[in-house]
Structure formats: structure tokens, C-alpha cells
Amino acid sequence: MVQRRMGLQHIEAFRAVVQTGSMTEAARRLNTSQPQISRLIAQLEQITKFALFDRTGSRVFPTNEGTRFFQEVEKAFTGLSSLEAAAHGIRSFRADRLRVTAMPRLAGGLLTRITARFMVDYPEVMVSIRSGTANTVHEWISSGLCDMGLAMLYQETYGVEVEPLHTGQCVAVLPKGHPLAARDSLTPEDFADHAFIASPGGGQLAERIDQVFTAAGVRRRIVAETDLGASVCTLVGAGLGVSLVNPLAAHEERAAAGLEIRPFTPDIPTTVALIFPPYVARTRLVSEFSAYARRQVQAELAAMGNVPPVPL
Structure with a gap:
């Protein structure tokens, strides 16, 4: 005959009975029936080979052995709670x-x-x-x-x-009221006679812009250099020149710097x-x-x- 083994259902039923003092209340807590709780407790007593409860009317009280067993059960549940807390911490990247x-x-x-x-x-x-x-x-x-x-x-x-x-395309940024703002889109040739705010040499954007203007045979009149898109837009907004920047920087700075934004060809992908x-x-x-x-x-x-x- 295969010996019955102690399971989580047995422990949960036992714990609920000790905490409520009633088979009926334990059943309500665990959303099951009172007979089912009674069966689980009887099975657990067979497994442990000692009485877990003294019964007085509708109330039940743990025996000395039942009390000692409950203390061990609580230690196990404390450990389980720690594991649940650890799992939550891992899931929520706690302290990462x-x-x-x-x-x-x-x-x-x-x-x-x-x-x-x-x-x-x-x-x-x-x-x-x-x-x-x-x-x-x-x-x-x-x-x-x-x-x-x-x-x-x-x-x-x-x-x-x-x-x-x-992936988008770099855009031209102009001061409000600038003559080039009258055009729907701009090309390198449009910048020939206008002050230009450039990116310092050596950067990816500077290299791409240099290639475009060199290919078009247009020499820019560079009056300032900065590697920050926000600084480029501020200088343009102050009326110091025109420039080419990525569309995110242009749209973020448009209102604060007072900019006009126009498409630019040929494309400079960003x-x-x-x-x-x-x-x-x-x-x-x-x-x-x-x-x-x-x-x-x-x-x-x-x-x-x-x-x-x-x-x-």
C-alpha cells in the first residue's frame, strides 16, 4: 500500500483551522467545503501519526503536538513569503x-x-x-x-x-522672417550668400553636410560652430545664420528659439x-x-x- 504524502492542501487546511478555530470558518477562507477540510485534517493526522486538534463542540483547539507542528508550519510560510518577496524584487528590478x-x-x-x-x-x-x-x-x-x-x-x-x-531627413532651420522662409524647400545653392551655423569638423553630421555642399560646388559662409543641436537652433533663432539639423532637435527648439523649418534636398538621412x-x-x-x-x-x-x- 502506497503511503499518503503530506501536500500543500493539507498544510493550508491545517493552518486555516488553527487560525480560525473552526472547520467551517477554515472552509470559508479557503473557498471549499467543511467536509473537505475535515478529510484533509484527518489525512494529515494519519500522515503525522499524532492528533492535531482537540474538539469541543463546534470549536477545535490544537493539541500540544499540533501547536508545535503549527510553529514549524509558520516557519515554512515565512520562508515562502520571503521567496515571494524575492520574486517580486527580481520581477520589478528592485535595486538594479x-x-x-x-x-x-x-x-x-x-x-x-x-x-x-x-x-x-x-x-x-x-x-x-x-x-x-x-x-x-x-x-x-x-x-x-x-x-x-x-x-x-x-x-x-x-x-x-x-x-x-x-530614419528621417535633416531639415533647414531659419530665423523667423528670413528671406529663405518664403521657399517651400531648400537646396545647397540657396545657402550660398547666407551666414551658416556649422557643426565642428570630425563629427558625423559635419562630414555629411560637407559632402553635400562640396558635391554641389557651394562654399558656405560659416560664422559659428557648435556640436549641440540646441545651440545651433538658439544661434539661428537669434538671427546669426541658418543651418541644417536633425528633425527632432528642430521641432523641439522651434517654439523656444523662434525658428522656421523647411525640407532640404538632397537628403541627409538621420x-x-x-x-x-x-x-x-x-x-x-x-x-x-x-x-x-x-x-x-x-x-x-x-x-x-x-x-x-x-x-x-
Whole structure:
């Protein structure tokens, strides 16, 4: 004959009876019948080979052995509660740390908004945002110093894993009331006689813009240089010149800087991308934050009218 083994149903029934002092109340607590509770207690007494309860009318009281057994049961349930708390902590990334990076414009704008949404749902995660130049961001990611980054890319990028989120085209930014604002779109030739705010040499955007104007045979009159899209827009808004920037920077700074925005041809593609350290498996935390980034980018681009919202 196979000996019956102690199961979770036996323990739950026993615990409920001790806590309520009644088979009937224990049945209500566990959403079952009183006869079922009685059967489980009888089976448990057969398994333990000692009486668990003294019965007085409708009330039941644990025996000395039952009390000692209940103390051991509570220790087990305390351990189970600890496991449940540990599982919740793992699920909610409790005490985890995520290091993210971007150039200052993205770090202070789009990346901060992504982080704010993420931390509403995962408040126990420590998110560290670092900003730097394009080259610095690339180094932090490629070396693994940061877990992931948000970048504007203007050409193929090596040494990091790239996940494109959206590719658009650079736009022309002009001061309010500028003569070129009368045109629906602009070309390199339109900039020939106008002051130009440029990106410093060596950067991806600067190289792409140089290539376009060189191919068109147009020499720009550069009056200032800055590697920050926000600074470019501020200088343009102040009437110091015109420029070309990525569409996110242009639309974010349009109202504050007082800008006119126009399409520019030939195309200078710009890709909003997530970048990750190479040859490193993404953790669940990194994957979850990436999903928030995708949704935020799509929502903001949709608000700009560049792309329809896409479920991610």
C-alpha cells in the first residue's frame, strides 16, 4: 500500500483551522467545503501519526503536538513569503542599476522623458543618465561603461550594436522672417550668400553636410560652430545664420528659439537609434527599457507628423 504524502492542501487546511478555530470558518477562507477540510485534517493526522486538534463542540483547539507542528508550519510560510518577496524584487528590478547615455540634447530631452515613464512603472530601479560628445558616448557604449545609449546617427557606425528606431531627413532651420522662409524647400545653392551655423569638423553630421555642399560646388559662409543641436537652433533663432539639423532637435527648439523649418534636398538621412555594447547579451532590464524607448520615440515622431503611431 502506497503511503499518503503530506501536500500543500493539507498544510493550508491545517493552518486555516488553527487560525480560525473552526472547520467551517477554515472552509470559508479557503473557498471549499467543511467536509473537505475535515478529510484533509484527518489525512494529515494519519500522515503525522499524532492528533492535531482537540474538539469541543463546534470549536477545535490544537493539541500540544499540533501547536508545535503549527510553529514549524509558520516557519515554512515565512520562508515562502520571503521567496515571494524575492520574486517580486527580481520581477520589478528592485535595486538594479541601469546606465544610459546620449549626447546632451537627447540626454536632457528624449532620454529623460523615456526614463521618467520607465521609472513610474519601475521606481526601484536606479537609472543613471550620462551625457557626452558623440565620440564619448560611442566609447562609453563600446567599452561597456554604459548599458545602452540613444544616438542620432548620420552614417554607418561600427564598434557598437545598433538598433534603428526611425530614419528621417535633416531639415533647414531659419530665423523667423528670413528671406529663405518664403521657399517651400531648400537646396545647397540657396545657402550660398547666407551666414551658416556649422557643426565642428570630425563629427558625423559635419562630414555629411560637407559632402553635400562640396558635391554641389557651394562654399558656405560659416560664422559659428557648435556640436549641440540646441545651440545651433538658439544661434539661428537669434538671427546669426541658418543651418541644417536633425528633425527632432528642430521641432523641439522651434517654439523656444523662434525658428522656421523647411525640407532640404538632397537628403541627409538621420537615424534615431539605440546603441548597445557589442557581443554582450542584453539583460531583461535593458530589454524592458528599450521597449519604453521605442514607444516614446514613435509617440513623439507621430506627434510631429513624421510617422504614424506604430504599436511596439
